[in-house]
Amino acid sequence: MPPDSNRRSEKSRRAIYAAALTLVAEVGYPKTTIEAIAARAGVGKQTIYRWWSSKAEVLMEAFVDLGAQAAEAAGSGDWAETDGIPDTGDLEADLKTVLRATVDELNDPRYEAPARALAAEGVGNPAFAKEFVATLLLPSLELYVRRLRAAQDAGQVRADVDPYIARDLFVSPLAQRWLQGTGPLDHAFAERLVEYALYGIAPRRP
Incomplete structure (x- = not known):
């Protein structure tokens, strides 16, 4: 044969x-x-x-x-490989779950070196950057938009909020800290980020 x-x-x-x-x-x-x-x-x-x-x-x-193999080994536990961000009815808890998992992945040596290399290549190579964003970033980012729209439908987020701008309030600071190393990238940071994005930083009214 x-x-x-x-x-x-x-x-x-x-x-x-x-x-x-x-x-x-x-x-x-x-x-x-x-x-x-x-x-x-x-x-x-x-x-x-x-x-x-x-x-x-x-x-x-x-x-x-690598991501697909890891998700398969974990029994498809990776939120980005399933139906999307969890929807337990508690938006804050769901976003914290996802951002904690994202922090763990960004800190994992298996992912960190290739992820940084791909990000760096995208800076100097616009054609590759477009493919990189379309292939790796947008599918996961769209899951935030879907989850935020579901929260709007449930009355947990104001109807006039643009879900794309709201999405960036969660993911952009995380990416910036990872790329620039301006502070610890840990679960505490991820959780505080969700709280600031959801509730703002102005004094709360009594």
């Missing part, structure tokens, strides 16, 4: 994913090359170029696969 080419291709693809993620963590994104990925994966570089046009594309696909 001839070898199964689909199985062989899948094995090579997974080896390439692993090589790209490992190299970025070990030597950094600038020193990670297609040649180095190919050598680490035990494939020819033409195999990589047959599927991807750049190391950024390899890394992005590897990163997406």
Whole structure:
């Protein structure tokens, strides 16, 4: 029986994913090359170029696969891989649950190095940035909008609130602290962020 080419291709693809993620963590994104990925994966570089046009594309696909594999191993417990942000009827509790999970992922070494590399690539590569946002960011961000609209329907958020602007009140400060390291990125920060976004910072009226 001839070898199964689909199985062989899948094995090579997974080896390439692993090589790209490992190299970025070990030597950094600038020193990670297609040649180095190919050598680490035990494939020819033409195999990589047959599927991807750049190391950024390899890394992005590897990163997406990493998240999918982690969610599958956890029994699809990742909120972004299921039906969306939990809706228990308690908006504050649901948002805190999600932001705590996001903090854990951003602090996980498996995710941090490739995520920072992809973010950096997007700064200097507008075409890649557009793909990065569409593939990795917008699907998760849209889940916030859906959850906030459900809260509006339930009377928990004012009807005149733009859910897209409200979404950014939660996720943008988290991303900024992660990128710039301006303070601790922990559960306490995530929970306070939800409270400030939901209730504001002005003195509460008696």
